[in-house]
Amino acid sequence: MRTACRPRPDAEDDGRVLPPPTPGDGPAGLVCSGRGCRRPATWGLLWNNPRLHDAERRKTWLACDEHRERLSTHLQVRGFLRDVVPAADLTGGRS
Numbered sequence: 001m002r003t004a005c006r007p008r009p010d011a012e013d014d015g016r017v018l019p020p021p022t023p024g025d026g027p028a029g030l031v032c033s034g035r036g037c038r039r040p041a042t043w044g045l046l047w048n049n050p051r052l053h054d055a056e057r058r059k060t061w062l063a064c065d066e067h068r069e070r071l072s073t074h075l076q077v078r079g080f081l082r083d084v085v086p087a088a089d090l091t092g093g094r095s
Contacts (some may be wrong), residue, residue, distance in 0.1 A: 030087050034067035037090040043068045044090045058082060060090065 027037035030041035041062030048057050063071045068084070 029064050030091070032064040032067055032070060033061040034063065037064060037067055039064035039066070041087045044085045045071055045075060045081060045088050046083040046085065047075045048082060049078075049080055062087060 031037075032039045032041045040064055043063040045061040045063055045068075046058040047061065048055075048059055053059070060073055061075070072081055072084060
């Protein structure tokens with residue numbers, strides 16, 4: 001059963017409607033963490049909050065090409081961004 005397309009919550013700027021992700025889209029079916037985005041993730045943003053996490057701990061946000069810079073900037077201005085890697089690297093190269 002296929003889910004109907006629905007407007008993104010932040011679609012006031014362009015009115016685009018995005019379909020739900022299809023199993024197999026992007027590496028291991030990973031989906032962008034951008035608000036309202038359902039595109040396949042192509043990037044992994046590795047981060048931690050040094051006030052809460054050990055220096056070695058890494059949390060992950062996923063990003064499509066469109067949201068990579070915005071999400072990276074959000075983490076970077078807070079001093080949380082540690083690394084940006086291709087999403088395929090997060091899944092051990094599996095697609």
